[in-house]
Amino acid sequence: MNDFSYTQAATAKEATGRLKDKPAAAYIAGGTTLLDLMKANLQEHPQLVDINLLPFTGIEQTKDGLRIGALERMNAVGEHPLVVQQFPAISQSLLLAASPQLRNMASIGGNILQRTRCGYFRDPAFPCNKRVPGSGCPALTGDNHNLAILGVSDSCIANSYPGDFSVALTAFDAVLTLENQRGKQRRVPLTDFYLLPGNTPHKETVLEPGELIVAVTIPTTTQAQRSTYLKVRERSSYAYALASAAVGLDVQAGTIRSARVALGGAGAQPWRSREAEKLLTGAPATEATFRAAAAAALQGAQPREHNRFKVELAQNTLVRALQQVAAG
Numbered sequence: 001m002n003d004f005s006y007t008q009a010a011t012a013k014e015a016t017g018r019l020k021d022k023p024a025a026a027y028i029a030g031g032t033t034l035l036d037l038m039k040a041n042l043q044e045h046p047q048l049v050d051i052n053l054l055p056f057t058g059i060e061q062t063k064d065g066l067r068i069g070a071l072e073r074m075n076a077v078g079e080h081p082l083v084v085q086q087f088p089a090i091s092q093s094l095l096l097a098a099s100p101q102l103r104n105m106a107s108i109g110g111n112i113l114q115r116t117r118c119g120y121f122r123d124p125a126f127p128c129n130k131r132v133p134g135s136g137c138p139a140l141t142g143d144n145h146n147l148a149i150l151g152v153s154d155s156c157i158a159n160s161y162p163g164d165f166s167v168a169l170t171a172f173d174a175v176l177t178l179e180n181q182r183g184k185q186r187r188v189p190l191t192d193f194y195l196l197p198g199n200t201p202h203k204e205t206v207l208e209p210g211e212l213i214v215a216v217t218i219p220t221t222t223q224a225q226r227s228t229y230l231k232v233r234e235r236s237s238y239a240y241a242l243a244s245a246a247v248g249l250d251v252q253a254g255t256i257r258s259a260r261v262a263l264g265g266a267g268a269q270p271w272r273s274r275e276a277e278k279l280l281t282g283a284p285a286t287e288a289t290f291r292a293a294a295a296a297a298l299q300g301a302q303p304r305e306h307n308r309f310k311v312e313l314a315q316n317t318l319v320r321a322l323q324q325v326a327a328g
Contacts, residue, residue: 001039008050012212016181018049019210027051027212029071029107032098033114041124042115042131056109056214059083064175065219070109070212074165075100077108086220089227089246093168096231099238109213111165112176112193115204117240118147118158129155129201137201140304146242149301149310151268156201157304160269161194162240164231169216170270171246171262172224177214178207185214194269223248223260226328230321231264232313241265243314245321249285256280256289256326263297266314273297276318290322291315 009015019025025047028034037043057069059080066086068077077083078094097103097111120126120138127135137156139147148159174190188206195203207213218224227248233239244264250257259280263271276297283289294315301311 001041002044002046004038004045005047006050007047008053010053012054012056012179012214013183015049015051015054016179016183016210016212018047020181022047023209025049029110030073030105031110032102032106033110037115040122042122051212054212056212061220062217065217067215067217068108069215070107070112072108074098074103074106074108074111078103085225087168087172087218087224087227089168089171089224089229089248090165090218092229093164093231093244093246096229097164108165108216111163112161112169112190112213112216113205113207114161114163116158116160117162119143121158129197130158130204131202133200133202143306144304145306146240146265147304147307148266148268149303149307149314150263150266150271150298151196152302153197153199153201153268155199156197156268158197158201159265159267160197160201160204164229164241164244164264166190166194167244167262167264167270168227168229168246169218170272171248171260172218172221172227173260174216174218176216179212179214180208181210187217190216190270191272197268221248221260222250223258226250226325227260228321228324228328230317230324232317243310243317245314245318247318247321247325249280249322249325251285251326254285256283256285259293261293261297261318263314263318266298266301266310275299280322285322285326287319287323290319290326293322294318 248260276293
C-alpha cells in the first residue's frame with residue numbers, strides 16, 4: 001500500500017477542487033472498497049479526500065421518485081420504511097449483501113462503484129486488461145467459474161460490478177445525479193453508467209475525473225412496488241452472487257401488463273433484459289411464460305469452460321424470482 005495524505009472536505013466544491021489539483025487523488029466515504037484496492041496495490045492515490053461532511057444524505061420522496069443521497073449507508077437505506085414498502089427488491093438487494101458491519105460503513109455511492117472480484121484482476125502477479133490495457137486476459141482460458149457470460153468480449157469476461165444494489169437499480173430505471181469539478185450536475189440513467197468491456201475494459205463507467213455521485217433517484221412504479229431480488233450464492237451469507245435476479249411485475253387478472261428484469265452475476269455489467277421484459281408483457285403469468293422469458297434473457301450468453309453452469313443457473317434464478325412476484 002502506497003503512502004498517502006488525508007484531508008476532509010466541507011463542501012463539494014472543496015472536494016472536487018482537491019482532485020483538480022491532484023488528479024490521482026480519490027474520494028473516500030466508508031472506504032470498504034477503496035481501502036481493499038489500495039492495500040492490494042491495485043489502486044494508488046497520493047491523497048484521499050474524505051467527503052463524509054458533504055450534504056449528500058437523505059431518503060425522501062420527490063416528484064421524480066425516491067431520492068437517496070450517495071452518502072447514506074447501505075443498512076440505513078435497506079431498512080428504511082419507504083424503501084421496504086415501495087421498493088422491496090431494492091431493500092433486499094442491500095440487506096443480502098456483505099455483513100451488517102460492512103453495511104453500516106459502506107456508502108451507497110461507494111457500493112455503486114465496486115470493482116470486479118475477478119481473481120486475475122485482484123492479483124498483480126497476473127496480466128489483466130482492466131489493470132494494464134493490452135496485457136491480456138488469462139480468465140479467457142483460466143479459472144472463470146465466477147465470471148460473466150453476457151456482454152463479454154475477447155478482452156475481458158469479468159463482471160465489472162460484482163454487487164447486488166445496482167442490479168436492482170438497473171431493473172427499475174434508477175438515475176444517478178453526478179457533480180463535476182465546475183459544480184455542474186448531470187443526470188445519468190444507471191443503464192448508461194456502466195460500460196461494457198469491448199476493447200477498453202479498463203474504462204468501467206462514464207464517470208469523469210473528479211466527478212462525484214450525489215444521489216440516486218428511483219421512479220415509483222407498480223413494478224417496483226411488486227418486486228423481489230433473488231440471490232443464489234455458494235454460501236448463505238457474505239458471498240457474491242453466482243446468479244441473481246431483480247424482478248418487478250404489474251399483473252392484472254393473471255396477465256402481465258408490464259415487467260422489469262435485471263440479472264446479476266451473469267453480465268459484464270448489471271444486466272437489464274429488455275428481451276425478457278418484451279416477452280413477458282401481455283403474456284399470462286405462468287411457468288411456461290417465465291421459462292420462455294428466461295431463455296430469451298440468456299439467449300446471447302457466451303459461457304466459457306468453467307462458467308457454463310451459469311446459463312441454466314441464471315435461467316432458473318429468473319424463473320423462481322418471477323414465480324415469487326407473481327404469487328405475491
